[in-house]
Amino acid sequence: MAARQVWITGVGLISALGEGRDAHLAALADPGAVAAARDSASFAPFHVHPIRHLDLERFMPRRGDQRAMGPWMQYGVHASGLALAEAGVLGDAALLGRTHLLAAAAGGERDLALDEEILAGLAGRERPEAYINTRLTEGLRPTAFLAQLSNMFAGNVSIVLGVAGSSRTFMGEEAAGVEIVRVAWRRIAAGQGDLFLVTASYNAARADMLLLHQTGGRLLAGPWRGLWDRPAGGMTLGSVGVALVLEAADHARARGARPIARLAGVAHGWSDRRPGAASRAAAAQWDLPAGVPTLVLSGASGAGPVTAEEHAFLAGRAEGLAVRGTAAALGHPVEAAFPANLGLAAWCVDAGIAFPPLATDPIESVGSAAPRRAVVTGWGVRRGEGLGVLEAP
Numbered sequence: 001m002a003a004r005q006v007w008i009t010g011v012g013l014i015s016a017l018g019e020g021r022d023a024h025l026a027a028l029a030d031p032g033a034v035a036a037a038r039d040s041a042s043f044a045p046f047h048v049h050p051i052r053h054l055d056l057e058r059f060m061p062r063r064g065d066q067r068a069m070g071p072w073m074q075y076g077v078h079a080s081g082l083a084l085a086e087a088g089v090l091g092d093a094a095l096l097g098r099t100h101l102l103a104a105a106a107g108g109e110r111d112l113a114l115d116e117e118i119l120a121g122l123a124g125r126e127r128p129e130a131y132i133n134t135r136l137t138e139g140l141r142p143t144a145f146l147a148q149l150s151n152m153f154a155g156n157v158s159i160v161l162g163v164a165g166s167s168r169t170f171m172g173e174e175a176a177g178v179e180i181v182r183v184a185w186r187r188i189a190a191g192q193g194d195l196f197l198v199t200a201s202y203n204a205a206r207a208d209m210l211l212l213h214q215t216g217g218r219l220l221a222g223p224w225r226g227l228w229d230r231p232a233g234g235m236t237l238g239s240v241g242v243a244l245v246l247e248a249a250d251h252a253r254a255r256g257a258r259p260i261a262r263l264a265g266v267a268h269g270w271s272d273r274r275p276g277a278a279s280r281a282a283a284a285q286w287d288l289p290a291g292v293p294t295l296v297l298s299g300a301s302g303a304g305p306v307t308a309e310e311h312a313f314l315a316g317r318a319e320g321l322a323v324r325g326t327a328a329a330l331g332h333p334v335e336a337a338f339p340a341n342l343g344l345a346a347w348c349v350d351a352g353i354a355f356p357p358l359a360t361d362p363i364e365s366v367g368s369a370a371p372r373r374a375v376v377t378g379w380g381v382r383r384g385e386g387l388g389v390l391e392a393p
Contacts, residue, residue, distance in 0.1 A: 006188045007252050007259035007393055010089065010245030011343040012082025012199075014075060015330045016049035016238060020082065021347050027329070028344075028355040034329045038224070038236075043210055045221040049238035049331030050205040054078055065160050070111075073156050075241030076103070076201035080157050083243035084197065088257055093162065095255075099245075100165035100193050101158060102184050104176035104200035104335040105150035112207065114139045153201070163197055174299065175268065176200070177338035178378045178386030182266040184246045194251035198244050200340075202333040204237035213237065218303040218381060226359045227302050227328040228311050235303035235381065238331020242340040249393070259393035261346035261374070268378075268386045278306055278385050279313045285387040286317070288375065295354045295371035296323040296363075297341040299378040299386075301332040310379050315363050322354045322371070323363035338378035338386055345374035345390050 013020065016037035017027035027033040040047045056074060059081030060066050069077065084090035089099060118135045125131045151169045158167055168183070170176040177200050184196035203209070213219050218235045225234070252259060267285040271277035288294070296314060300307045302325075314323050326341055333340060348354060352370035378386030 003189050004191065005249035005393070006185050006263040007247050007249050008244055008261050008263055008342070008346045008390075009247045009252050009257045009259055010083035010085070010087030010243075011260060011346055012079035012084075012086070012241070012243040013340060013343045014051055014054065014079055014082070014241045015340070016051060017329060024344060025347060025351070025353070025355060028358070034358065037329070040224065042205070043207065046210055046214070046219050047224060047236040048204045048210075049236065051075060051239040051241070060160055065156070069156055070203070071205075071239075072201055072203040073153050075203065075239065076153055076199050076243070077157055077160050079201065079241035080161055080163075080197060080199045080243040083199075083245050084161060087245035087247070088255070089195070089245060090161065095195065096162045097164045099163050099195045099197050100184070100187070101154055101163050101167040102180040102196060102198045103154035103157065103167070103169045104180045104339070105153040105169055106171060106173070106202075106335055107150060111139070157197070157199060165193070165195075173334055173382065173384070174337055174378055174380035175384030175386070177335045178266070178268045178384065181244070181246070181263075181339055181342060181388060182268050182386070185263055185266045188246060188248050194248045196246045198246060198339060199242065200336040201241040202237070202239060202336045204239045204331055204333070209237060220302065226361070227300060227325040228307070228359050228361055230302045230307065232304050234307065235301045236327070236331045238327065238333045240330060240333035240336040240340050242336050242343055244339055244343055261349045261390045262393040264389040264391050266386070266388045268384065270384055273306070273383065275305070276309070278309055278379055281385040282313055282377070282379070282387065285385070288373075288389070291320055292373050293371050294321050295345065295348055295374045296321050297345050297374065297376045298323055298325045299337040299341055299376065300325050300327060301337075301381050302327055303381050306379055306381065310377065311363070318363050321363060324355065324358055326358070328358040338376060338388070341376040341378070342388055342390065345376050349374050349390050349392055
C-alpha cells in the first residue's frame with residue numbers, strides 16, 4: 001500500500017470510439033457503435049480500429065508542430081492536452097513546471113510515401129547510395145531520421161504543452177505501458193514528486209505495423225470473431241492516444257482538484273511464458289479480498305495462447321467480477337493498452353457503472369452492479385504481466 005494516496009485527477013483518451021469520457025462510455029454501451037468503429041476493408045483481410053478524426057489545432061495550433069509529428073505523436077500530444085485540461089494543469093506554468101513526464105513509446109513512424117518514392121526512383125541509378133542519402137535529407141521532416149525516435153514523443157509533449165519537470169521514456173511493448181504508471185505511482189508514494197503525466201499512444205493504421213505483427217502470425221485474418229474466441233493469430237490493432245494525470249492526494253486537495261479515482265496499487269512482473277507461467281505471475285499479484293463487486297478491464301490482445309490462459313485465469317476467479325476485454329472495442333494498442341484501460345476504469349468507478357459485456361461469453365457474476373473497485377490487467381503478447389487496482393477516493 002502506498003505511503004501517500006495517489007489520485008487520478010485527469011484522463012485523456014482518444015480511440016476509434018471517439019474522444020473523452022462521454023463518447024467512450026456511450027459507445028461501449030452500444031454494440032452498433034463498437035462495430036462501426038472497426039475498419040475491416042482498408043487493410044483486408046486484417047481488421048484495425050482507427051482514429052478517424054482529430055482536431056489538431058486544439059492543442060497544436062502551430063502548423064509547424066503539426067508537420068513535425070506523425071499521427072502517432074499527435075495522438076499522444078492531444079491526449080496529454082485533454083488530461084492536463086481536465087486536471088486543471090494545462091496553461092498553469094507553475095504546475096507544469098513541477099509536472100514530471102513518463103512516456104511509453106515504440107520506435108516511430110516511417111514516411112511511407114517517401115519510402116515508396118525513393119524505391120521507385122532507384123531504378124537505373126548509377127550511384128543509388130548517394131541518391132538515397134540525398135532524398136532522405138531533402139524529404140524527411142526535421143524530427144525524423146528514417147523513423148521518428150521514441151524519446152521525441154516525450155519531447156513533443158513537453159515542448160508543445162509546456163510540461164517542464166523530469167522526463168523519462170520507456171520502451172518494451174505492453175510492459176512499457178505498465179511501467180510508466182507503476183513508476184509514477186511509486187514515486188508519488190515515496191514523496192519523490194507530487195504531479196505526474198503518464199502518456200502513451202499507438203497508430204494501428206500503418207501497413208508496416210501490420211506486417212511486423214503478422215510476421216509472427218499474430219493478426220486475426222478473415223471474418224470477425226469475439227475476443228475470447230479467436231485462433232492463435234487473433235490480434236486486431238487499435239489506434240489510441242492516452243494520458244493520465246497522477247497526483248498525490250494531499251497536493252490535489254491543496255489546489256482544489258477533484259479526484260476521478262484512487263490508484264490503490266500497481267504490480268508488474270515477468271514470466272518465461274511456458275504454459276501456466278503467466279497465470280502464476282498474475283496470481284502472485286492478485287491480492288484482492290473477495291466479495292467486493294469488481295469491474296475487470298482486461299488488456300488481453302486476442303493473440304496466441306496467452307489470451308486463452310488469461311480467460312481461464314479470470315474465469316477461475318469470477319465470483320464478484322464483471323470482466324470486459326476492451327480490445328474487442330478499441331483494438332489492441334500495445335504500449336497504450338494498460339493506461340487506456342486505467343482511464344476507462346477510472347471513469348467507470350467515478351460514475352459507478354459497468355458497461356455491458358463486449359463478448360458473447362462474458363465472465364461475469366455481478367451483472368451491471370455499480371463497481372466499488374476496478375482491476376486492470378496487462379498481459380503482454382510476448383512478455384510481462386501487470387495489474388492495477390482502482391477504488392473510489
